[in-house]
Amino acid sequence: MASIELERVSRRFANGTYGVRDIDLKIEDGEFVIFLGPSGCGKSTTLRMIAGLESISSGDLRIGGRSVNNVAPRDRNVAVVFQNYALYPHMSVWHNMAFGLKMRGVGLEEIDQKVAKAADLLGLNLLLQRKPGALSGGQRQRVALGRAIVREPEAFLLDEPLSNLDAQLRAEMRLELVKLHRRLGRTMVHVTHDQVEAMTMGDRICIMRDGQMIQTGRPLDVYANPADIFVARFLATPPMNLIPAQLTHADDKLVVQIDPTTHVGVPPKHYAPYVQKAGGPITAGIRAEDIYETQARPEWQRISVKVVAVEALGAENVLIGLLGRDKPIEIQARLGRHFFAPVDSIVDLYVDTEPMHLFDTETGKAVARPPLPAGR
Ligand code: ADP
Numbered sequence: 156m157a158s159i160e161l162e163r164v165s166r167r168f169a170n171g172t173y174g175v176r177d178i179d180l181k182i183e184d185g186e187f188v189i190f191l192g193p194s195g196c197g198k199s200t201t202l203r204m205i206a207g208l209e210s211i212s213s214g215d216l217r218i219g220g221r222s223v224n225n226v227a228p229r230d231r232n233v234a235v236v237f238q239n240y241a242l243y244p245h246m247s248v249w250h251n252m253a254f255g256l257k258m259r260g261v262g263l264e265e266i267d268q269k270v271a272k273a274a275d276l277l278g279l280n281l282l283l284q285r286k287p288g289a290l291s292g293g294q295r296q297r298v299a300l301g302r303a304i305v306r307e308p309e310a311f312l313l314d315e316p317l318s319n320l321d322a323q324l325r326a327e328m329r330l331e332l333v334k335l336h337r338r339l340g341r342t343m344v345h346v347t348h349d350q351v352e353a354m355t356m357g358d359r360i361c362i363m364r365d366g367q368m369i370q371t372g373r374p375l376d377v378y379a380n381p382a383d384i385f386v387a388r389f390l391a392t393p394p395m396n397l398i399p400a401q402l403t404h405a406d407d408k409l410v411v412q413i414d415p416t417t418h419v420g421v422p423p424k425h426y427a428p429y430v431q432k433a434g435g436p437i438t439a440g441i442r443a444e445d446i447y448e449t450q451a452r453p454e455w456q457r458i459s460v461k462v463v464a465v466e467a468l469g470a471e472n473v474l475i476g477l478l479g480r481d482k483p484i485e486i487q488a489r490l491g492r493h494f495f496a497p498v499d500s501i502v503d504l505y506v507d508t509e510p511m512h513l514f515d516t517e518t519g520k521a522v523a524r525p526p527l528p529a530g531r
Contacts, residue, residue, distance in 0.1 A: 157219045158184045159205055159344070161205075164177070177367070178201060178214070182342060186342055186359065187342075187357045187359075189344075189353045191350065191353040193348060206231065218231055218232070233310040242298055244288060245286070247286055248287070252305050253270050256306070273304040276301075279298065310341060313344065314346050315348070318348075362377065381440075384438065384514050394487075395443070395512075397439070398478065402433050402435060411513070413484070414479040416481075417458060421513075424509075439511060441486070445510055446504050447488075455507050459478075460478050461483070474487065474488045474490050474502075474504075490504075
């Protein structure tokens with residue numbers, strides 16, 4: 156059993172600042188959890204506290220139900236894989252993988268078996284005699300994983316393990332880690348600032364900012380229901396469009412008024428939760444993929460946009476345009492690959508407002524409403 160529980164866990168540094176503060180989180184046995192957030196938000200500090208490499212200033216940390224606040228790293232039965240691999244350059248792949256076991260006094264036969272099994276799992280069989288200097292980045296990363304696997308830890312802690320790899324290898328290793336998790340069935344905590352990794356790899360993501368956990372949940376649930384503006388923008392490329400507006404209530408309709416010439420209607424099914432904000436400022440959140448170049452449904456809302464640029468990505472075109480006349484705001488829309496419009500032209504686009512979110516302009520928090528199903 157290796158559930159990992161953090162109860163009001165904080166890390167205060169010698170200079171009096173906090174790396175993380177009052178983190179509450181329960182990671183289930185066998186779960187694959189991602190810590191996601193911008194650089195400096197406290198992801199590594201949290202991971203390092205779980206590993207025992209960073210001391211806990213207050214709160215309680217339990218692994219497998221046992222409080223480990225004062226347990227040495229080597230007695231926690233967790234393995235850390237670092238971004239820089241931390242391999243011994245003068246040792247062969249075999250020796251790198253065997254080293255930890257040797258230090259623990261494991262017999263040679265058992266070491267050989269375990270290294271062979273891990274090498275098999277990771278496709279390293281033919282590289283066992285090589286030194287790290289003669290390996291590619293991806294192969295080195297596999298050796299670092301192999302070194303963790305041979306220890307048969309209850310939990311794997313992965314600290315940005317893919318960030319030194321090029322885009323293609325990253326995509327391959329992403330998939331390999333997911334497969335590895337399935338095969339090993341062990342708890343994994345993976346730290347990243349890459350939202351694609353976060354969306355695709357884990358059972359659950361924990362989004363962090365300024366030493367706090369802002370939101371946790373299944374990736375698509377969080378994507379469909381961001382708790383605030385920060386999560387909404389962080390979890391998408393291009394980021395969610397955030398449009399300052401007034402929420403007005405007239406003729407029994409609820410309308411997001413962007414400026415005197417531009418508005419979009421709120422879908423009637425969302426009137427009830429949103430009407431309390433009528434008559435005041437609001438920030439409307441519209442995802443780039445909820446804006447279309449044609450009106451497939453009558454309820455989609457037409458907007459006029461002045462084209463600033465069209466980024467042709469092959470599979471799609473990302474339009475960057477200005478919405479509203481008085482104080483135009485820049486928005487982005489993911490449009491079909493056949494879309495084209497010249498710079499400075501005005502185009503009509505259509506917004507599917509059902510997944511639109513309204514955020515409190517002052518606090519940035521999403522105005523509560525029944526959650527959207529994942530994928531919506
Ligand atoms: P992340 O992994 O999300 O990039 P970290 O957990 O490494 O962030 O760091 C969180 C915050 O704590 C950062 O602002 C960092 O500068 C700060 N920090 C990390 N280690 C120390 C330390 N030993 N003393 C003071 N501040 C630190």
